[in-house]
Amino acid sequence: MEMQTVKFYQTGTFTVGNRLLAEDERSVQANMHRTNSLNSGHRACQGCGEALGARYAIDAAMRSTSGELIAVNATGCLEVFSTPYPETSWKIPWIHSLFGNAAAVASGVAAAMRVRGRSAVRVVAQGGDGGTTDIGFGCLSGMFERNDDVLYICYDNEAYMNTGVQRSSATPPAARTATTPALGREPGNVFGTGKNVPLIAMAHSIPYVATASVANLRDLERKVAKAMTISGARYVHIHVPCPLGWGSLPADTIKVARLAVESGLFPLFEAEHGEITGRTPIRRKVPVTDYLRLQKRFAHLFNVADEPRIARIQAIADRNIAKFGLLETPAHG
Amino acid sequence: MDKPFAITLDVGSSLANKTGSWRTSRPVYVDRLPPCNHACPAGENIQSWLYHAEAGDYEAAWRVLTLDNPLPAIMGRVCYHPCETACNRGKLDESVGINSVERFLGDEALKLAWRFEPPVRDSGKRVLVVGAGPSGLAAAYHLRLLGHAVTIIEAGPLAGGMMRFGIPKYRLPRDVLDAEIQRILDLGIELQLNRKVSNILDTMHSGAFDAAFLAVGAHIAKRAYIPAGSTARMLDAISVLRGMEGEDKPLLGRRVVVYGGGNTALDVARTAKRLGASDAIIVYRRTREKMPAHDFEVEEALQEGVLIKWLSTIRNMADEGTLTVEKMRLDDQGFPQPTGEFETLETDSLVLALGQDVDLSLLDDVPDLVIEHGVVQVASNMMTGHAGIFAGGDMVPSERTVTVAVGHGKKAARHIDAWLRGGRYAPPPAHKLAAFESLNAWYYADAPKTTQPVLDLARRASTFDEVVRGLDESTALFEARRCLSCGNCFECDNCYGVCPDNAVIKLGPGKRFEFNYDYCKGCGICVAECPCGAIEMIPETI
Ligand SMILES: Cc1ncc(C[n+]2csc(CCOP(=O)(O)OP(=O)(O)O)c2C)c(N)n1
Ligand code: SF4
Ligand SMILES: [Mg+2]
Numbered sequence: 001m002e003m004q005t006v007k008f009y010q011t012g013t014f015t016v017g018n019r020l021l022a023e024d025e026r027s028v029q030a031n032m033h034r035t036n037s038l039n040s041g042h043r044a045c046q047g048c049g050e051a052l053g054a055r056y057a058i059d060a061a062m063r064s065t066s067g068e069l070i071a072v073n074a075t076g077c078l079e080v081f082s083t084p085y086p087e088t089s090w091k092i093p094w095i096h097s098l099f100g101n102a103a104a105v106a107s108g109v110a111a112a113m114r115v116r117g118r119s120a121v122r123v124v125a126q127g128g129d130g131g132t133t134d135i136g137f138g139c140l141s142g143m144f145e146r147n148d149d150v151l152y153i154c155y156d157n158e159a160y161m162n163t164g165v166q167r168s169s170a171t172p173p174a175a176r177t178a179t180t181p182a183l184g185r186e187p188g189n190v191f192g193t194g195k196n197v198p199l200i201a202m203a204h205s206i207p208y209v210a211t212a213s214v215a216n217l218r219d220l221e222r223k224v225a226k227a228m229t230i231s232g233a234r235y236v237h238i239h240v241p242c243p244l245g246w247g248s249l250p251a252d253t254i255k256v257a258r259l260a261v262e263s264g265l266f267p268l269f270e271a272e273h274g275e276i277t278g279r280t281p282i283r284r285k286v287p288v289t290d291y292l293r294l295q296k297r298f299a300h301l302f303n304v305a306d307e308p309r310i311a312r313i314q315a316i317a318d319r320n321i322a323k324f325g326l327l328e329t330p331a332h333g
Numbered sequence: 334m335d336k337p338f339a340i341t342l343d344v345g346s347s348l349a350n351k352t353g354s355w356r357t358s359r360p361v362y363v364d365r366l367p368p369c370n371h372a373c374p375a376g377e378n379i380q381s382w383l384y385h386a387e388a389g390d391y392e393a394a395w396r397v398l399t400l401d402n403p404l405p406a407i408m409g410r411v412c413y414h415p416c417e418t419a420c421n422r423g424k425l426d427e428s429v430g431i432n433s434v435e436r437f438l439g440d441e442a443l444k445l446a447w448r449f450e451p452p453v454r455d456s457g458k459r460v461l462v463v464g465a466g467p468s469g470l471a472a473a474y475h476l477r478l479l480g481h482a483v484t485i486i487e488a489g490p491l492a493g494g495m496m497r498f499g500i501p502k503y504r505l506p507r508d509v510l511d512a513e514i515q516r517i518l519d520l521g522i523e524l525q526l527n528r529k530v531s532n533i534l535d536t537m538h539s540g541a542f543d544a545a546f547l548a549v550g551a552h553i554a555k556r557a558y559i560p561a562g563s564t565a566r567m568l569d570a571i572s573v574l575r576g577m578e579g580e581d582k583p584l585l586g587r588r589v590v591v592y593g594g595g596n597t598a599l600d601v602a603r604t605a606k607r608l609g610a611s612d613a614i615i616v617y618r619r620t621r622e623k624m625p626a627h628d629f630e631v632e633e634a635l636q637e638g639v640l641i642k643w644l645s646t647i648r649n650m651a652d653e654g655t656l657t658v659e660k661m662r663l664d665d666q667g668f669p670q671p672t673g674e675f676e677t678l679e680t681d682s683l684v685l686a687l688g689q690d691v692d693l694s695l696l697d698d699v700p701d702l703v704i705e706h707g708v709v710q711v712a713s714n715m716m717t718g719h720a721g722i723f724a725g726g727d728m729v730p731s732e733r734t735v736t737v738a739v740g741h742g743k744k745a746a747r748h749i750d751a752w753l754r755g756g757r758y759a760p761p762p763a764h765k766l767a768a769f770e771s772l773n774a775w776y777y778a779d780a781p782k783t784t785q786p787v788l789d790l791a792r793r794a795s796t797f798d799e800v801v802r803g804l805d806e807s808t809a810l811f812e813a814r815r816c817l818s819c820g821n822c823f824e825c826d827n828c829y830g831v832c833p834d835n836a837v838i839k840l841g842p843g844k845r846f847e848f849n850y851d852y853c854k855g856c857g858i859c860v861a862e863c864p865c866g867a868i869e870m871i872p873e874t875i
Pocket of ligand 3: 157
């Protein structure tokens with residue numbers, strides 16, 4: 001990781017800030033004057049990973065664009081908890097249209113800015129996993145294929161949370177949701193073929209694709225900042241635990257996200273023009289059970305000691321680790 | 334109405350929605366007692382001086398350190414650093430090399446001639462300190478800083494006590510000792526050498542002292558009855574070590590046997606080696622596990638070629654230097670018992686290192702004193718049974734180390750000061766201990782590879798002082814930065830960053846943080862992600 005070149009041993013760049021680093025080497029979130037794009041008073045649940053991820057990402061984008069940013073939001077928790085009419089938590093220009101059209105609306109806003117000669121203004125589109133990997137997928141693919149100048153951010157909490165935890169194409173195998181109850185011979189979500197939208201985005205050969213996690217702020221900020229240096233279609237997929245939908249403790253949101261990364265279930269990587277250019281190595285590898293155990297949506301795996309299906313989940317993690325080289329130390333590290 | 338179509342209300346802010354009302358428990362910032370501070374017999378605020386050292390502000394670090402201990406360069410060499418044994422980082426990789434950083438700060442201070450700030454006001458009270466060892470010097474220092482006029486009376490020819498006459502030069506160079514003593518005396522403390530106090534009440538009276546602190550040390554060697562021929566060369570450890578300070582070094586011969594198992598026995602054996610002995614053999618009646626000497630000193634002595642005979646007692650010594658040694662075995666209670674098996678050992682001299690007693694004759698005429706097991710009993714304020722006479726160091730019941738002595742000096746000074754003002758000194762209430770379990774160790778960086786060899790060096794320097802010199806600036810900085818800041822905010826900004834509700838207010842450098850309870854929902858992420866365990870969740874009372 002190039003961000004680990006900072007020579008400081010106490011907490012390195014693992015913590016949000018670091019009093020011994022120069023101001024410009026610190027994270028955006030450490031700054032007393034960060035935008036706080038998503039302000040206090042929003043109605044997200046206690047410990048909401050999506051609220052946290054959105055502030056991390058948009059504050060970083062705000063710094064990169066010197067505040068010249070417009071956000072387009074798909075329907076979903078982030079939209080609902082931040083903007084109950086007439087209140088808004090957004091401290092930046094923000095527009096919501098429909099559940100499935102955020103990418104298309106963002107393409108339109110970018111075009112409008114270009115037409116009006118305000119090309120310094122950049123556009124971010126954002127939505128949940130349902131709004132991105134399912135209903136908004138057509139618009140998103142179009143935005144990619146046309147290489148519109150939009151950064152699309154997906155906040156992946158692995159289900160349709162806003163309407164009561166229904167399964168999406170991003171819901172992991174075995175997870176219990178309202179529509180995949182923990183009943184029958186194979187409780188929870190099916191072991192499907194998977195639908196990895198970051199890899200699909202890469203298949204469009206767009207200039208930049210990255211995955212990120214609320215458990216690794218410096219990595220997340222660096223990726224958003226990098227995305228903002230690039231024109232054309234960009235995609236950042238952020239893993240954001242949902243205490244309510246996952247049945248995890250609100251206090252454990254970052255811990256759960258961290259275990260997803262450290263187990264290999266949520267690989268952190270980035271790609272340019274369809275080629276993987278970087279991956280964030282696992283620091284201390286853990287078995288998937290460390291991650292699963294903290295979440296009630298997986299409780300059925302442990303109630304009857306469902307070893308075979310736990311092994312299948314472990315196999316997914318192991319495959320990620322091998323595929324993305326997550327245990328290799330980076331060459332320049 | 335110039336609002337857009339279908340819009341009837343002005344844009345409002347979610348700040349109107351005080352989500353703090355959702356909360357059932359609230360995070361609060363706490364300070365906890367770091368285990369290093371807790372373990373320090375001198376009561377140093379180690380974490381706090383490391384904090385300054387981490388930023389490279391060594392003078393500030395030294396000033397915080399010397400609030401408690403005026404002898405860092407000495408302490409950085411001779412302290413057995415219980416702080417490092419207690420250090421939480423030991424559970425992560427290896428404990429922070431606190432002792433070596435202390436030595437670095439002490440040396441830096443001597444190099445750059447940092448001075449103590451003299452007191453601004455004089456109290457008008459006079460305090461007598463008897464004994465210029467670590468305890469007496471520490472007491473004098475603190476009493477002087479509190480504004481009292483201090484006179485130290487010392488029986489020996491030089492100040493330093495056991496630091497000079499008990500600790501060999503290879504562990505404590507005398508220029509370091511002299512410089513740190515002089516800096517204390519420079520505060521305006523009177524030192525009278527070569528004067529033995531024979532009657533403390535008389536001395537206090539004639540010098541018009543308002544209080545006295547006694548710290549005469551334990552300088553009388555304990556004897557054991559060993560039948561010996563008239564020309565057999567038998568000495569005691571203390572006089573050997575004291576002899577090392579004079580012109581004529583003690584004559585020990587080629588083969589030296591030292592009897593005893595404490596640090597002094599090791600010091601003598603190692604000194605004998607340095608004086609050119611080919612054999613230096615320690616005879617000790619119990620096992621290595623039972624040996625009171627510190628492990629690292631045993632290790633160093635063994636590396637230097639000192640031999641140790643475990644489970645052995647000396648029965649007699651013949652004129653020609655033949656020792657009869659009896660093998661022992663440990664009984665069920667762990668006590669050594671004779672076996673009746675003997676062997677002989679050839680030696681030029683036998684040095685007894687069997688512990689020391691205190692010369693308490695200066696107290697002979699003082700009423701109301703309690704003396705037990707050869708030491709003076711003191712109350713929790715270090716005062717003896719006689720009002721106004723306080724005591725510390727080796728002459729009161731406690732572990733006999735320089736660090737403990739320095740701690741006594743400080744503690745006694747605070748109580749003497751309060752007593753002189755007609756009050757009682759009440760120490761601030763101790764915080765709860767910062768246990769390893771309260772930390773979120775994830776956040777602490779592993780030492781980067783490129784600097785790992787230096788880390789090893791740092792480790793070595795803290796335990797092989799006479800072999801490896803002190804840390805240099807970069808390694809000292811590295812060591813300081815390995816501190817986890819257990820239990821006390823070090824402004825890592827984690828709470829400020831991880832709150833999904835922006836409910837943490839950053840107050841700016843050095844000012845830490847504050848919660849905005851109007852919006853804090855009580856999720857507890859800040860508590861979980863605080864690396865050093867400086868936030869606690871407490872239930873809301875409704
Ligand atoms: C076309 C359409 N279908 C259904 C809905 C109802 N709806 C609103 S939000 C939502 C779920 C959003 O899920 P996701 O995109 O994953 O975001 P999350 O709430 O999980 O953050 C649904 C189904 C809608 N608003 N519009
Ligand atoms: S993270 Fe924020 S909302 Fe959660 S307990 Fe801490 S201050 Fe409160
Ligand atoms: Mg979702």
